[in-house]
Amino acid sequence: MSNRTLLVTGSSGLIGSEVCVHFADRGWQVVGVDNNQRAVFFGPQGDTRWNQRRLQEQLGGNFQHAELDIRDRSGVLALLAELKPQAIVHTAAQPSHDRAATIPFDDFDTNAVGTLNLLEATRQSCPESPFVHLSTNKVYGDRPNSIPLKELDTRWEYEDPAYSNGIAEDFPIDQSKHSLFGASKLAADVMVQEYGRYFGMPSCCLRGGCLTGPNHSGVELHGFLSYLVRCNLEGRLYKVYGYKGKQVRDNIHSHDVARFIEAFLEAPRVAEVYNLGGGRANSCSIWEAFKIAEQFSGKEQLHEYVDENRIGDHICYISDLRKMRQHYPQWDISISLHDTIGQIVRSWQTRELVA
């Protein structure tokens, strides 16, 4: 397993940093690409330098930081030509669907063109190396909202039993409202599949539900549980946008994301697509998340209800994990929603906060 090089983009972010630690601990040489663009997208509260420093201190010689913008095509081509990594995990992105509308060029250049830069650099320098792309459930647009729902006391629920296991990978991706973010990520998703099918490169798209964990720099526009917990601890008002606060998210801990990526890299496939979330067991509505956060912190969650929902926001989204489990039976969710929220609470309690 040793002497293998892994290139991770977005290495200072939630998923990227988790992947760096996971693989460095398993003897890989990890090179992380990040330019702290999250602070540009979201301001000082989105700053990820603290996480970069954590990786550099914790992983020592097994980790190298590359200060590079994935939009820098010649820089990306040169880095891949120099490293010829044995695997690429691409997590760098403009990750917010609300933010995308105000920065459409930055959003598309990062999410779609940045991904193309990495794919083509991989094809030119190391086409046999598996390419794992972090995609999103927003590729399905707001079409999941057309599934008939029933209203329960604290959450929405699918009425149609066809969705009792959640939404599968064959769900339609077009003719719905995606947000500009969903559209730029869909362009990247299809491009990753195409480099797989057309050039035979081992690759997969992981269409994330809510990816979460203690190392998220959660902000109002991205990182739902991380931001919700931060508001709880600091006594800040959390705004609930529409759907009676009963909108359902399925939450997966970043450690379980890294474990799935490891399983995929051990037995890569070509042009695969997986819906990657916490599944039904790790799903919650906003009200339900408040209650769990309150249990850990002992503080009441201050909130304000805004009638209007976020544009294109899912009312109920639960990932169907059966394809992941079938292709990689050694993998399953290992961290419960409850434990995940507990970890997020402890992380915010110990982190140096930017106001």
Ligand SMILES: NC(=O)c1ccc[n+]([C@@H]2O[C@H](COP(=O)([O-])OP(=O)(O)OC[C@H]3O[C@@H](n4cnc5c(N)ncnc54)[C@H](O)[C@@H]3O)[C@@H](O)[C@H]2O)c1
């Ligand atoms: N967190 C979620 O709930 C969620 C859900 C679905 C999909 N995803 C996807 O998973 C991936 C990782 O998400 P995350 O939550 O870890 O995001 P994150 O914002 O925490 O991390 C992304 C990192 O990429 C870096 N970055 C952004 N643009 C860059 C650029 N042009 N060049 C170099 N670095 C750049 C940022 O500075 C940041 O550190 C993204 O592709 C995102 O769309 C996340």
